[in-house]
Amino acid sequence: MTARPLSAKAARAVTAAATIVKAPDWADTRTWHVVSGGRVLVVVEPSYGGTSRTGRNGWNWWLADGGRTRNPVEPTREKAAVAALLAWERRATRKETR
Numbered sequence: 001m002t003a004r005p006l007s008a009k010a011a012r013a014v015t016a017a018a019t020i021v022k023a024p025d026w027a028d029t030r031t032w033h034v035v036s037g038g039r040v041l042v043v044v045e046p047s048y049g050g051t052s053r054t055g056r057n058g059w060n061w062w063l064a065d066g067g068r069t070r071n072p073v074e075p076t077r078e079k080a081a082v083a084a085l086l087a088w089e090r091r092a093t094r095k096e097t098r
Contacts, residue, residue: 011092015085020044020077033064034081040064042084047073063088 006014018036023029023043034042047060058073059080071087074080 005095006092008089008093011089014041014092015089018042018081018085020081032077032081034085041088042081044077044080044084063091066091 014036018034018041020032020034023031023033025031029045031043031045033040034044041064042061043064044059044061046056047058048055049057058075059077060073061071061080061084062068063084071083074083
């Protein structure tokens with residue numbers, strides 16, 4: 001049984017209510033959660049391996065229910081959250097589900 005896709009309006013309402021908060025294990029992982037309605041939609045974490053002196057080159061993100069995927073590194077935590085929420089909207093409104 002597959003979940004029924006959300007309407008575009010319903011998906012936008014979910015993302016409009018989303019906030020970015022420190023993950024419960026933030027002290028160890030430095031990850032952040034994008035949460036809406038008590039549900040974690042997205043995980044954002046620092047990206048390391050850049051050529052800068054700090055070693056961090058931006059922020060990675062992935063959908064909480066989709067496992068880690070390779071996404072472009074975003075320059076800020078907020079931009080990573082926005083990019084991830086747009087991907088979440090696309091997935092939530094997709095008629096074909098895996």
